[in-house]
Amino acid sequence: MSPETIVHADPRAAANVPPPLLAVDGLSLEFRTRSGVVRALEDVSLSLQKGELLGVVGESGSGKSVFAYAMLGISDAAAKITRGTAVFDGMDLLGATERELREIRGREVSMIFQSPRTSLNPIRKVGHQIEDVLRRHAAVRGQDLRERAIDCLKRVRIPDPARRYEAYPFELSGGMCQRILIALALACQPSLLIADEPTTGLDVTTQAAIMDLIVELAHERQMATLLITHDLAMAAQYCDRIAVMHAGHVVEVGPAQVVLHQPQHPYTARLIASTPHTADSIAAMQPIPGSLPDLRAAKLPPCRYSARCEYRTERCDTEALPVVPIDATHSVRCWRAAA
Amino acid sequence: MDMKHFKYVLKENPVTGFAFVLFGLFVLLAIFGPLIAPFDPLDSNAGEPLTPPSAQNWFGTDSFGRDIFSRVIIATRLDFGIALSAVLISFIIGSSIGCAAGFWGGWLDRVSSRVADTIMAFPLFVLAMGIVAALGNTVGNVIYATAIINLPFYMRVARAEANVRRNAGFIEAARLAGNHDVRILAVHIFPNILPPMMVQVSLNMGWAILNAAGLSFIGLGVRPPEAEWGIMVAEGATYIISGEWWVALFPGAVLMLAVFCFNLMGDGLRDLIDPRRRT
Amino acid sequence: MNAPERNIPLLRVQRLQKHFKVGRNAMLHAVDDISFDIAPGESVGLVGESGCGKSTLSRVIARLADPTSGALQFEDVDLAVHPAAKFARDSRRGVIQMVFQDANDSLNPRYTAFDTIAESLRLLVGMKDAAQIKARVEELATWVGLPVDLLSRYPHQLSGGQKARVGIARALAPSPRLLILDEPTAALDVSVQATVLQLLAELRDKLGVAYLFVSHDLNVVRLLCDRVVVMYLGKVVEEGPAEAVFTTPRHPYTQALVAAIPDPDARGRKTVRAEGEPRSPINPDPRACRFHGRCPKGEPKCELTMLDLKEVAPAHRVACHFA
Numbered sequence: 032m033s034p035e036t037i038v039h040a041d042p043r044a045a046a047n048v049p050p051p052l053l054a055v056d057g058l059s060l061e062f063r064t065r066s067g068v069v070r071a072l073e074d075v076s077l078s079l080q081k082g083e084l085l086g087v088v089g090e091s092g093s094g095k096s097v098f099a100y101a102m103l104g105i106s107d108a109a110a111k112i113t114r115g116t117a118v119f120d121g122m123d124l125l126g127a128t129e130r131e132l133r134e135i136r137g138r139e140v141s142m143i144f145q146s147p148r149t150s151l152n153p154i155r156k157v158g159h160q161i162e163d164v165l166r167r168h169a170a171v172r173g174q175d176l177r178e179r180a181i182d183c184l185k186r187v188r189i190p191d192p193a194r195r196y197e198a199y200p201f202e203l204s205g206g207m208c209q210r211i212l213i214a215l216a217l218a219c220q221p222s223l224l225i226a227d228e229p230t231t232g233l234d235v236t237t238q239a240a241i242m243d244l245i246v247e248l249a250h251e252r253q254m255a256t257l258l259i260t261h262d263l264a265m266a267a268q269y270c271d272r273i274a275v276m277h278a279g280h281v282v283e284v285g286p287a288q289v290v291l292h293q294p295q296h297p298y299t300a301r302l303i304a305s306t307p308h309t310a311d312s313i314a315a316m317q318p319i320p321g322s323l324p325d326l327r328a329a330k331l332p333p334c335r336y337s338a339r340c341e342y343r344t345e346r347c348d349t350e351a352l353p354v355v356p357i358d359a360t361h362s363v364r365c366w367r368a369a370a
Numbered sequence: 371m372d373m374k375h376f377k378y379v380l381k382e383n384p385v386t387g388f389a390f391v392l393f394g395l396f397v398l399l400a401i402f403g404p405l406i407a408p409f410d411p412l413d414s415n416a417g418e419p420l421t422p423p424s425a426q427n428w429f430g431t432d433s434f435g436r437d438i439f440s441r442v443i444i445a446t447r448l449d450f451g452i453a454l455s456a457v458l459i460s461f462i463i464g465s466s467i468g469c470a471a472g473f474w475g476g477w478l479d480r481v482s483s484r485v486a487d488t489i490m491a492f493p494l495f496v497l498a499m500g501i502v503a504a505l506g507n508t509v510g511n512v513i514y515a516t517a518i519i520n521l522p523f524y525m526r527v528a529r530a531e532a533n534v535r536r537n538a539g540f541i542e543a544a545r546l547a548g549n550h551d552v553r554i555l556a557v558h559i560f561p562n563i564l565p566p567m568m569v570q571v572s573l574n575m576g577w578a579i580l581n582a583a584g585l586s587f588i589g590l591g592v593r594p595p596e597a598e599w600g601i602m603v604a605e606g607a608t609y610i611i612s613g614e615w616w617v618a619l620f621p622g623a624v625l626m627l628a629v630f631c632f633n634l635m636g637d638g639l640r641d642l643i644d645p646r647r648r649t
Numbered sequence: 650m651n652a653p654e655r656n657i658p659l660l661r662v663q664r665l666q667k668h669f670k671v672g673r674n675a676m677l678h679a680v681d682d683i684s685f686d687i688a689p690g691e692s693v694g695l696v697g698e699s700g701c702g703k704s705t706l707s708r709v710i711a712r713l714a715d716p717t718s719g720a721l722q723f724e725d726v727d728l729a730v731h732p733a734a735k736f737a738r739d740s741r742r743g744v745i746q747m748v749f750q751d752a753n754d755s756l757n758p759r760y761t762a763f764d765t766i767a768e769s770l771r772l773l774v775g776m777k778d779a780a781q782i783k784a785r786v787e788e789l790a791t792w793v794g795l796p797v798d799l800l801s802r803y804p805h806q807l808s809g810g811q812k813a814r815v816g817i818a819r820a821l822a823p824s825p826r827l828l829i830l831d832e833p834t835a836a837l838d839v840s841v842q843a844t845v846l847q848l849l850a851e852l853r854d855k856l857g858v859a860y861l862f863v864s865h866d867l868n869v870v871r872l873l874c875d876r877v878v879v880m881y882l883g884k885v886v887e888e889g890p891a892e893a894v895f896t897t898p899r900h901p902y903t904q905a906l907v908a909a910i911p912d913p914d915a916r917g918r919k920t921v922r923a924e925g926e927p928r929s930p931i932n933p934d935p936r937a938c939r940f941h942g943r944c945p946k947g948e949p950k951c952e953l954t955m956l957d958l959k960e961v962a963p964a965h966r967v968a969c970h971f972a
Contacts, residue, residue, distance in 0.1 A: 065382075090838040190925065204926060205699075234698035235865055236923050239909035243922065261839060267913030291913050305843040307868035308911070313850040316872075319840035322808065539755030542713055543819065545737050546747055548772030561759045 051078035052255050053102070053223060058115030060101055067327035071097045072279045075115070076354070081222065082253035084246065086266030086287065088302075089276035092323045095259045098276070099225050102257070103142055104132040120222065138168040141216035145228040147208035151200040157211045158184070158196030161218055168219040179218075187214040188244060206237035210244070217248060224249065227259045242269050264308045267291045272360070275299045278323050278335035280352075285361030295355075295363040298336050334366070342367050379641045386638030392631040399446040407440035411597040420614050430616035432605060434595075438617065441597040442624050448598055449628070452509065452591075453578035456516035461571055463517075464524025469563065471525070472532030473555055479529070486522035494519040498581060502590045512591035516578050527570050531563035565643050569636040576632035583625055599625040657724070658686035659859050660710070660745075660827055665719035665729075667705050677931050679705040680716070681883035687827065692853060692860040694870035694891060696906065697880035700930070706880070707829050707863050711747045712736045723827075743773040743823030750832040752812035756804040762815045763800040766790070766822055773823040789818040792855075794848060810841035814848070821852070829861045834869065846873060867910050871895050876964075879903050882930050882939040885958060889965030899961055899972040901944045938969070946971050 060072040072094045079085050089095040101110075102117060104124060117124040119140065124132070136142075144150045152160055161180040165171040171179050177196070184192035187210045200208055209229060216224060226245060230238035246269050249256045260266050266273050267287045274284045275296065283296040294300040304317035321339035324331060334340070337347040346366050355368040380387040399406065417424075417431040424430070429438035471479040489497070501515035535541060536559070544558045583600030585591040592598040594605070599621045606618025667680035679702040687693050697703045708714045710721060712733050721729040723744065731739055749755035756765055766786045770776045776785065787797050793814040804812055813833060820828055830849070834842040850873060853860060864870050870877060870891065877894045879887040879902065887900040898904045905923035923943045933939060934952075941951040950970060958966040 090840060207926070235867065235909040236698060236905055239911075240922050240924075262911060263839070264913050265911035268911050268915055287913070302839060305840050307842075307846070307866070307872055308913075313847055313872050316843040316847060318843035318847065539749045539751055540757040540760075542708075543747070543749060543755050543816075544757070544768070545713060546711065546742070547769035547819065547823075548737055548742050549768070550737050551734070558757055562757070 049081070052081045052083075053077075053079040053117070053119050053257075055102070055117045056115055058098075058101065058117060059113045060097060061111055061113055062107075062109045063111065064109060064327075067329075069326045070279060070331065071110075071326060072101070075276075075279075075281050077274055077281060077284065079223070079255045079257060081255055082249070083272065084249055084256045084258060084270040086258045086260060086270035086273045087276060088260055088263050088266045088273055090261060090302075090323070092278070092326075093276040094279040095276050096227055099142070099227050099257065099259050102225060103136055103140060104129070137164060137221070138219045139221055140223045140225065141219070141221040142225040142227065143209070143212050143216045143229050145231050147205060147212045148200060150212055151208060153200055155199070156196070157198055157200060157203070160211075161215055164215055164218045183214045183218050184211070186217070186248070187211075189214070204237075205233055206241065209233065209237075209241050213241075213244065213248070217252075217254075220252065221254065223255045223257070225257045225259070228261070229258075230265075231261075238265075245269070263291070263302055263306055275302065279326060280335055280364060282336065282365065283361075283363045285357070285363075289361055295357055295361070295368050296336075296365050297340050297342055297367065334364075376642060379638060383638060383641070385634055386641070389631050389634035389638060392627065393635060396446055396450065396628060396631065399443050400450045401447075403443045403447055407437075407443045409437035409440040411436065411441040411444040412595055413437070420609065420617070422614075423616055429620040430614075432602075432617050433609070438602070438620050441602060442599070442621050445597040445599050445602065445621070446624075448509075448592065448596070449579055449582060449600075449625075452513055452516065452582040453575050456513045456520065456578045456582070457571055457574050459513070459517035460520040460524055460574070461567070464521045465528040465560075465563070465567055468525035468528025469532045469555055469560055472529035473536050473551070473559060475533075482525060483529070486525045489519065489522045495581065495584060498585060499588070499590060502585060507590055507593070509592055512582055512585050515585070516581050519581070520574050520578065523570055523574065524567070527566055528563060531566055532559050535559055535562060565640045568639040568643055572632050572636035572639055574632075576629035579625065579628050579632070657689075658722075659689040659691070659724065660687040661720075661722035662686070662710065663720040663722060665706070665709065665721065666717045667702075667709055667714065668717045671931060675931050678702075678883045678933055679930065680709065681933070682719075683880075683883075683885050685878055685885065685888060687859050687861060689826070690853070690857045690859055691876065692862060692874040694874035694877040695861060695863045695880065696865060696867060696870055696877060698865065698906075698927075700882075700927070701880045702883040702930070703863050703880050704831065707747070707831055707861065710827075710861065711745055711829050712742075713747075743769065744826045745829065746820040746823060746825035746827075747829040747831065748816050748820045748833045750835055752809060752816050752836065753804065755816055756812060758804055761801050761803055762790075762795065762807065762811075762818075765815055766800075766818045769819065769823045785822070786818075789822055790814075792821065792852065793818045794844075808841075809837055810845065813837060813841070813845050817845075817848070817852070821856070821858075824856075825858060827859045827861065829863065831863045832865070835864070835866070842869075849873065867895070867906060879906070882927060882933070884939055884955075884968065886940065886969070887965075887967045888958060889962070889967075893962060893965050899965070899967040900940075900969045901946050901971070902940045905945075 055075060055077045058072055058075040062069040062071055075098060087095045087098065101112065102124065104127065112125055151157065158180050161183050162176045165176060165179055181192045181196055184195055189195050189210055203211065229245065230241050233241065242265065245256065258266060258270055270287050272285065273287045273290045274281050275298065276282065277298050283290060283294065283299045290299060291303065294303055301317060301319045305319055307316065319339060324335050324338060332348040333350060333352045334347045337343045344366065352364050352366065353369050354362050354364050356362045357368065414434040414436055417427045417435055417437065419431060419433050419435040421427055421431045427437050427439060429442060432438055467482050471482045498515040498519050501518060502511050505511040505514065541554060541558060544554050549558065582591065586598050586600030587604040592601060594601055602621035603618050609617045663684050665680055665683045669677040669679060671677045683706065695703050695707065709716045712728060715733045716729050719729060720727045728741065736742060763786055766789055767782050770782050770785055776782050786800065790797055790800055795811060795814040795818060799807065799811060807815065834845050837845060846869060862870060862874055874891045877889065877891045878885055879900065881902050887894060887898065887903045894903060895907060898907050902923065925943045928939055928942055936953055936955060938951040938955045941947045944951065956968050956970060958968045960966050961972050
């Protein structure tokens with residue numbers, strides 16, 4: 032059974048759905064900077080089932096990466112979680128000690144980053160870097176190590192893995208480095224993979240191959256995947272569900288095809304219309320007016336999109352926003368949908 | 371450079387503020403020293419010889435009965451003058467050569483780098499001693515010697531900074547806008563390497579003062595009875611054993627304070643001069 | 650060479666080569682024997698993956714680098730004979746301008762937007778009068794949609810979209826006939842990208858300037874360009890009208906490129922991917938097709954003869970045995 036049928040086949044069967052692997056509820060996070068408190072995330076609620084691919088889409092400054100890092104418990108000293116919970120496989124991520132977090136990072140939850148080359152140790156053979164992870168998290172020892180490492184390379188479809196085992200990162204192309212990084216991330220068979228813009232900076236052909244690989248591996252191992260990206264078309268192509276973020280809010284969550292074809296939030300609709308892919312001519316592209324609100328402002332309106340929104344009403348700037356369910360799997364944070 | 375930014379930098383970093391105040395104080399002493407000093411620095415009747423600090427002679431008197439407080443103040447102009455001239459000379463020559471070498475590379479880069487390496491291969495203070503000894507024992511030659519031994523630092527910083535910028539997009543864009551190479555160097559590269567150079571200038575000022583004082587301490591450059599911190603420390607050194615500590619301590623402490631002040635000022639200067647740090 | 654349908658091309662790139670020495674007896678063939686035309690007012694897209702030589706080619710055309718051999722016929726003169734080092738002061742410097750990819754890196758941090766735009770007016774156009782310069786800078790700012798009161802700002806005080814606009818205004822200042830756009834929207838957010846693309850389209854129609862649009866974003870190229878040149882490892886593998894290249898790509902590389910464009914409706918569909926690593930551009934075998942080894946259609950003959958571009962449809966040329 033493919034993962035989407037487990038989760039979304041029948042909304043009425045929701046009661047039978049197993050508890051989510053990752054459940055984030057009402058998460059708010061702020062950064063204390065010298066120019067004021069930046070409210071980077073507010074009331075973010077998302078859940079992820081085993082084997083599901085969730086795309087978190089947003090422009091720069093939307094908070095999508097901050098969210099990803101918060102899930103790993105990696106955030107800088109200025110960050111403070113002010114509200115909410117995040118439960119991963121029964122474990123409270125936000126209350127966990129650094130020691131407990133280190134235990135699950137790499138083994139249960141893995142991450143791949145945007146710049147594959149800088150994420151690898153430049154002076155260590157890639158094979159040895161994979162062995163390091165195996166030794167630490169999977170307690171593999173001795174002779175098996177090399178074999179397991181080559182096996183990891185094989186699984187990310189690296190041609191001639193025994194030779195690449197001996198390679199240093201600078202000897203490999205960007206696409207190959209990203210494959211190594213994926214191999215590292217998957218070495219211990221994590222149940223959750225967080226991929227932060229894994230293909231930014233790679234060529235289109237390489238990007239497609241890397242995304243194919245991530246999706247294939249995710250399905251093969253029933254691994255839940257959180258794909259952080261700015262590319263809505265890519266998220267829609269590869270993910271089961273999409274969450275659209277704007278200025279620290281999740282404004283819309285739903286099945287990928289539904290969000291893409293029947294967007295309910297004005298921002299989602301604009302984002303789709305401003306993507307070159309869907310436009311048939313330059314003139315048909317609809318840019319999003321205005322810019323992100325200043326998240327340091329003492330008084331942010333309840334809807335952070337209101338200043339850019341064509342459907343703005345007085346209510347948007349005064350009353351707290353509801354999360355409106357469209358159906359069991361699709362919800363939107365907007366007064367217009369509530370009406 | 372507007373006041374708002376200046377205030378902002380000082381607020382962010384009070385230590386820098388302290389260094390600037392101290393620097394301002396030294397500059398005032400250098401300019402108005404003769405008006406402030408209670409005694410003539412060469413007057414040997416300011417008090418009894420070797421009197422400890424008192425209400426009349428705040429820092430005490432030396433073996434000739436000269437007022438140490440006045441001498442320390444008067445010496446500021448000379449010490450700052452030597453250091454500033456030396457640093458200016460090495461800054462102008464060193465950064466022009468370094469900038470050009472980093473931008474064009476080639477033979478100019480190879481030759482200038484080897485020259486810098488050669489200078490650096492000597493113990494710098496010994497080299498300065500040698501230069502002064504060879505050229506003649508004058509204040510001017512102390513300045514040249516200090517400038518020469520500081521040259522490599524400017525050349526290296528300027529070379530490295532120009533080198534990383536020579537392929538920057540804005541340099542290519544400047545070519546498209548009709549800038550020839552020399553203009554690119556002068557107008558586009560040089561102003562952009564000023565911030566890191568300022569740190570170097572400030573650190574170097576402290577070092578140049580030490581160097582000038584050091585040369586005088588061993589009897590090169592400035593000669594007694596001229597008031598100069600290095601000579602004063604040298605003169606006082608003989609009395610430390612016999613318990614007249616103030617003769618060497620006060621000029622030494624002021625010298626240290628001056629060096630300290632320049633070292634602290636470096637980072638603050640960079641913040642002030644770099645537009646990217648303006649909010 | 651086939652007879653062009655257009656009258657006189659604005660720029661005719663002829664057998665252009667750019668090789669870099671990378672070691673003893675090792676030559677990197679970044680641009681290898683490339684010829685194509687750009688008509689006045691035409692938009693030509695130059696696509697290919699990183700390392701294919703498209704950036705080197707655009708730098709040579711912009712006269713920032715010298716070609717190893719070949720000609721750059723601009724209207725009636727060959728610009729390639731003027732060394733790049735001296736070209737900055739050539740009277741024709743202004744006719745070819747460039748918009749850079751990274752607006753952060755391409756604006757002098759110590760220049761205000763005004764200084765950046767005004768520089769070429771002073772140096773290339775020869776304007777002296779401050780009021781005249783001010784009027785022209787403000788006109789340019791208005792063209793690119795940059796509020797005039799932002800002209801006194803430094804790059805770090807501007808947003809990404811505003812910096813992109815400054816870069817475009819600067820390039821337009823000396824009234825170029827050909828504008829090379831090196832991935833001008835790659836670093837921008839989707840919402841800003843749309844406005845910048847619309848601006849570029851609008852400026853082209855208004856000013857009649859020709860574009861050479863270098864990009865790896867094929868969707869953008871499809872929307873903005875009349876014609877597309879596809880490069881692979883220093884060679885042009887396909888060239889033709891944008892619509893034709895995207896709907897019926899003939900070269901296997903172009904096919905892989907088009908198939909790789911993210912397509913939300915292609916969910917779960919298996920598409921053809923170019924597998925493996927590209928061949929080395931250092932001392933390439935002059936006979937072998939550069940795509941051989943990654944090509945799903947490759948046959949032994951591809952190793953032995955590399956075809957020149959041949960016309961497969963009107964104005965649509967492909968270099969492949971199977972096209």
